[in-house]
Amino acid sequence: MSKLSCISRTVCLLFVGILVIVFAFSSLNSTSWAKEHLKFNEKGELIQPKDFKWREWIYVGTPVTPNSMNPPEAAFPEFHNVYINPESFKHYSKTGQFQDGTVLFKELVSVGATQASSGKGFFEGDFIGLEAAVKDSKRFKDEPGNWAYFTFSHKPPPYPESAKMQPAASCNTACHQALAADDWVFTQYYPVLRAAKPMMEKK
Secondary structure (H helix, E strand, O other), rough: HHHHHHHHHHHHHHHHHHHHHHHHHHHHHHHHHHHHHHEOOOOOOEEEOHHHHHOEEEEEEOOOOOOOOOEEEEEEEEEEEEEEEHHHHHHHHHHHHOOOOOOEEEEEEEEOEEEEOOOOOOEEEEEEEEEEEEOOOOOOOOHHHHHHEEEOOOOOOOOOEEOOOOOHHHHHHHHHHHHEEEEOOOOOHHHHHHHHHHHHHHH
């Protein structure tokens, strides 16, 4: 074997080794993030992140179906401000997939004013509830899509410190599994996620 071939082989092996290390570090970093920021109590209830940390995450969209447009009463009349944890957003932007450890927080906001200087419309009022969705193939291996859903409160803050997992029939199979566009997530209503999905996934 020539000296040049040996050098080329060494460089190739070194490059592959670097890729393996980077991948391993990325996976470890994601796991470390989940352990640090996502906590469950002894009852399996999701613990609310301190200091409203989800408001510092990536905002993806705000659906609203007000009562006035859905008489006599809408099923979900509030604004739903939805946030995804930054690490999972980065992963989704690169791969088009929601990774294990993906967390979506949905904070409910009342419909406030319907008139502003810009014209008539629907404008956000006050915070009135908090929900979350978590994807974890180990913890929720028996849940459809490995997603679990949690409701902290449908009342104004302070929200409860923890939330029980909702039955699959009430959230997952009845709504998300049947109607969500992408892996049990309503990406059809979240323009930030649609825009972030890799171009190869859009073709």
